[in-house]
Amino acid sequence: MTRWERTALTFISQTSDWDRNLDATSFIPFSISLLRELFGAYISLQLDFEDAYTAKVKAATPSYLNDLILNPGPIIALLEQHYYKAIYWSQISERNAFEELFQALSSAVILPVKGHGVNAVILFGWSEPQSFDASARECLEIIQARLKEILQQSHTQRIVNNTMSRFTAIMHAMPQAMVFIGNDGHSGWVNTAAASLLQLDRSGEQPPHVLSAVMGQLINSAENKEIITKEAMQLFMSPANKMKDMKWEIPGNTLLVSCMPVDGIGRLWEFKQIF
Amino acid sequence: MHTVKEKNNVHIRGRADATHTIIFGHGFGSDQTAFEPLVQAFEADYKIVLFDNVGGGKADINAFSPSRYSTIQGYVTDLGDLLRELNLENVIYVGHSVNGMIGLLSAIKYPSYFNKLVLLGSSPRYLNEPETGYVGGFNMEALEQLYNAMSTNYFAWASGFAQLVVQNEDRPELAANFAKTLSSIRADIALSVAKAIFEMDHRNELGKSVIPALIVQTTDDPAVPKEVGEYMHRHIPNSQLATVNTRGHFPHVSAPGEVISIIKSFI
Numbered sequence: 001m002t003r004w005e006r007t008a009l010t011f012i013s014q015t016s017d018w019d020r021n022l023d024a025t026s027f028i029p030f031s032i033s034l035l036r037e038l039f040g041a042y043i044s045l046q047l048d049f050e051d052a053y054t055a056k057v058k059a060a061t062p063s064y065l066n067d068l069i070l071n072p073g074p075i076i077a078l079l080e081q082h083y084y085k086a087i088y089w090s091q092i093s094e095r096n097a098f099e100e101l102f103q104a105l106s107s108a109v110i111l112p113v114k115g116h117g118v119n120a121v122i123l124f125g126w127s128e129p130q131s132f133d134a135s136a137r138e139c140l141e142i143i144q145a146r147l148k149e150i151l152q153q154s155h156t157q158r159i160v161n162n163t164m165s166r167f168t169a170i171m172h173a174m175p176q177a178m179v180f181i182g183n184d185g186h187s188g189w190v191n192t193a194a195a196s197l198l199q200l201d202r203s204g205e206q207p208p209h210v211l212s213a214v215m216g217q218l219i220n221s222a223e224n225k226e227i228i229t230k231e232a233m234q235l236f237m238s239p240a241n242k243m244k245d246m247k248w249e250i251p252g253n254t255l256l257v258s259c260m261p262v263d264g265i266g267r268l269w270e271f272k273q274i275f
Numbered sequence: 276m277h278t279v280k281e282k283n284n285v286h287i288r289g290r291a292d293a294t295h296t297i298i299f300g301h302g303f304g305s306d307q308t309a310f311e312p313l314v315q316a317f318e319a320d321y322k323i324v325l326f327d328n329v330g331g332g333k334a335d336i337n338a339f340s341p342s343r344y345s346t347i348q349g350y351v352t353d354l355g356d357l358l359r360e361l362n363l364e365n366v367i368y369v370g371h372s373v374n375g376m377i378g379l380l381s382a383i384k385y386p387s388y389f390n391k392l393v394l395l396g397s398s399p400r401y402l403n404e405p406e407t408g409y410v411g412g413f414n415m416e417a418l419e420q421l422y423n424a425m426s427t428n429y430f431a432w433a434s435g436f437a438q439l440v441v442q443n444e445d446r447p448e449l450a451a452n453f454a455k456t457l458s459s460i461r462a463d464i465a466l467s468v469a470k471a472i473f474e475m476d477h478r479n480e481l482g483k484s485v486i487p488a489l490i491v492q493t494t495d496d497p498a499v500p501k502e503v504g505e506y507m508h509r510h511i512p513n514s515q516l517a518t519v520n521t522r523g524h525f526p527h528v529s530a531p532g533e534v535i536s537i538i539k540s541f542i
Contacts, residue, residue, distance in 0.1 A: 050340075050342040050343075051340050051342050051343070052340070053338065053340040053342070053343045053349075054340050054342040054343035054349070056342070067346050067348050068348055068351075068352075069343055069346075069348045069349045069351070069352040070352065071352065071356065100355070100384070
């Protein structure tokens with residue numbers, strides 16, 4: 001096994017649990033630091049393209065390079081010229097797009113990481129000349145693919161988490177009590193107002209049998225429970241599977257109750273207090 | 276993409292064939308016109324380069340990027356671009372306030388261009404650091420109040436801030452001129468740049484400069500206490516410290532004659 005093959009295998013093994021890690025911001029510095037060590041490189045850093053005017057150095061070794069600003073134009077031109085593939089410089093030419101970073105260095109590798117919420121290049125530089133043979137290039141391309149894969153996963157997870165947080169916050173902020181009961185028999189969810197109305201100890205995920213039980217108790221406490229039961233029968237038999245503004249006369253608390261199907265996955269109950 | 280000349284409203288004056296070039300870099304809220312008396316004093320012997328920082332003066336407002344200028348490193352890159360585009364050498368850099376630090380960081384990054392540095396009312400860090408005893412002149416609470424005042428009513432803040440930092444109450448036109456250039460900056464840009472400046476910390480860089488430096492202070496600068504000048508003098512190799520007999524943060528505006536004289540002696 002060559003040095004480069006060992007490097008690729010070590011990198012994949014050391015990053016095997018990152019697919020489950022949601023924090024891409026710490027993944028890149030971790031990867032850069034690990035790879036610098038494996039490569040025996042003198043400098044390593046991430047150059048983030050933050051906007052059309054800003055390429056900012058991050059996660060750098062040596063650390064004094066952090067926060068330097070480079071002009072993105074010449075760098076992007078270079079990346080486009082190479083179709084965003086890895087660039088290998090066995091000998092760094094005197095004039096190059098990274099000359100402010102690659103001072104007194106002999107060789108460098110530039111790994112573009114584009115897409116999935118990240119637009120950056122990862123750079124490694126060596127003081128001693130390096131040769132990038134087929135084995136080295138294969139190793140670096142495996143690493144580049146691995147970086148992309150984990151960043152894609154992290155990015156997707158981050159989007160899902162952000163979306164979930166946002167919609168959960170919206171649902172909890174609603175004054176109406178909202179109860180979701182899934183068709184699968186396993187899932188149920190209530191917002192804060194519903195947890196309070198149904199006297200549950202917490203909002204959020206709740207087993208459907210618990211929700212059925214507390215809703216049953218609420219119906220039993222109603223002064224018009226016969227009417228409610230009849231309307232509920234109509235609801236379950238109706239092809240539309242929906243009912244709007246049923247009146248539940250709970251002592252001291254009249255509710256307007258609606259029920260609607262949710263995209264074939266369950267039912268959403270809405271309770272509005274009318275006084 | 277604009278050239279640096281367009282982006283930074285660069286003006287070149289003085290002797291085109293001079294061996295040395297003086298670049299004047301203005302501080303926050305000011306612009307290149309603040310150096311006019313100094314330019315007139317040196318233009319017979321030196322090539323003079325004047326420019327406006329992006330976000331201030333008549334620099335290209337469209338070139339302002341909150342990201343690029345979230346620290347002063349964006350301005351250091353701009354100065355590097357200017358040095359290269361104008362193909363300058365033997366540069367005597369006169370930087371006021373934040374531009375003094377921009378000049379110093381640029382001299383560390385691109386030493387071959389520089390001959391001398393003159394730092395007028397400059398500071399590597401404006402925040403005090405009680406744990407080390409460093410006196411920068413401001414605490415975080417004061418800065419939060421300043422940001423809040425800037426956000427609430429920028430024009431009123433600009434007028435009050437100008438009087439506070441310019442001082443020289445017997446010559447109200449000095450504060451009025453600064454208030455005018457300060458007020459002309461877009462409020463959101465001013466706030467963003469103020470944060471980048473007031474929260475920077477470049478103390479660790481001071482010792483890396485190899486260019487002879489003259490640190491110029493006034494007798495009473497509300498933005499840069501005398502301890503800061505002494506700190507810089509202790510930490511910048513091959514530096515001199517001079518005090519100009521005037522008050523306020525703008526020695527080149529309130530006492531241009533004395534500033535010209537000490538710069539001439541230094542260069």
